Amino acid sequence: MSGIVPVILCGGSGTRLWPRSRAAKPKPFLPLVGESTLFEATLLRCADSAQFAPPLVVAGAAHLAHVESQAPTARVIVEPEAKNTAAAIALAALRLPGDAVMLVCPSDHHIADCEAFARAAAAAADLAREGWLVAFGIAAKSPETGFGYIKRGEALDGGYRVERFVEKPDLATAESFLAEGGYSWNGGLFAFRADTYLEELETHRPALARAVREAVEKGREDDARFHPDAAAFARIEGESVDYAVMEETSRAAMVPADMGWSDIGNWPALRDARGADADGNVVHGPAELVDCRNVMVESDGPRVSVIGLDDVVIVVDGGEVLVTTAAGAQKVGKLSGAVNQ
């Protein structure tokens, strides 16, 4: 039995953690939690050769230099343009043997408990080998409205059938999910055999499947890089794997994963993923905090002096200064500094 193939997706435009993350150097390639970048940490979680095969990275051309600098030996599929996850995963599936078990991992999430991740990956791979399309069901810790949810159905060996996927809910709905139980967050981690995935894609999105297949057939290799054909790839209508496959298939399963997961989707999420002091403050860089609670300071040089604030994030990076309430942080990506990079 060959190892699970980690398929690492590197996308994202780098606006929600602006000004620390930028279009030119987005979130996966920054050391946001600990010493490793999120991308490096993603690779490290899948580095045990007893469980995993070498990874396959799918990345845009704009990020190729970051990928190759942080993962010099990895095979990389270079996307001519961003076409969302259904196509990115299909590219990888077509470059692997049909019976390969793929473990699809976003490259910009944080997972605190790597052993729990490895256990969930093993359980997901076992179900994938049986022909299931397996989503990780992240233990829902709070009624988040920014994530999709997975309702679990009947038990399988090591997991559950998916009863249904739920779009990002409103707060009342999210609260009812937590009260009711049986719901998990959809964290964007998936496991399936390459051939299973391609079969389902062809069934539910035949045009998309055809265009990706043509892009691969007409693509060219360049050492460890593979370049799909740009013209064929351009015809793809981008869609997420959730919409195109997971919500369509009758073979969706989930494995529960309680592993300290965070998508680091905004500044407060990063604050929470880092260790706070007794007052809840999290400081990177030179700073003095007086009468502050739950304040995050991130500075690439200038000293930041803060008095009297609660639940506020302050970021100084590359000559930009951001000050936002935790609640306001969801609007960071709309700031003109973030939009006009």
Add this chain to the structure above:
Amino acid sequence: MSGIVPVILCGGSGTRLWPRSRAAKPKPFLPLVGESTLFEATLLRCADSAQFAPPLVVAGAAHLAHVESQAPTARVIVEPEAKNTAAAIALAALRLPGDAVMLVCPSDHHIADCEAFARAAAAAADLAREGWLVAFGIAAKSPETGFGYIKRGEALDGGYRVERFVEKPDLATAESFLAEGGYSWNGGLFAFRADTYLEELETHRPALARAVREAVEKGREDDARFHPDAAAFARIEGESVDYAVMEETSRAAMVPADMGWSDIGNWPALRDARGADADGNVVHGPAELVDCRNVMVESDGPRVSVIGLDDVVIVVDGGEVLVTTAAGAQKVGKLSGAVNQ
């Protein structure tokens, strides 16, 4: 009748408006409200030769370059060291004819209504000529606990006797003053004849008066500068004019002054002295504010992006970043950045 002599006092250590004001360039010499510096605006208010004689500036050696750059023609008394206002005013009094009417003005206050200032100065000078020591009684707009108060007594021609001076009160006391009426803020502006002031100083603080007189007698002229003798001046025990003279004399009077006065004593005071937009925000420098109210941004270059805050001051200056609630701004002078300049 010769004109009133403006005596402009330049002191202060520049910590309360840190990081914009620094020890090397304190508050009077910065253009904090409008185009002029506070010092320049102080001189401009006393520039009408129909009412005022040329000014006499009292400043520390450390600030001489700023004084001479912003007031090239002014006569300057260069204090060898800071010895508080009783001594500074005595230096000026000893360098003037005995019948000169002095108008003592701090150099770091803002006065919005210059005509009201001129009217109050005229009324104060009239009382001073009659032998009164006259304080400006600033119309008290709120129960401030950071100012001394003046209780007015019987009416005089153009003013009132001072019934008593009150130290900085607690909030309940300040509120009772406003409810009761008859109390004004003590803004540190005074008028008196030079000889009256010196007589009172000699009566109530003879050692101080003697030391200042010796410092002046042994001093030396250097064009427009006068340097008091450093050794004699060093013996002075520094005291404010309020303690040393105004609270002691039986000849204290006050003139009411409702002139849009502010001591710009902290960042929120500066915010209030400037014009705010409809949301109460005051922005100097490149900034984007989203969902903000009563936010002040002051930046010397870097863009400042702010989301969701209320009643917060953000200052970026010389590589330092300050973020404080309005209430916390009173602690700015205690920050290590402000203390260890």
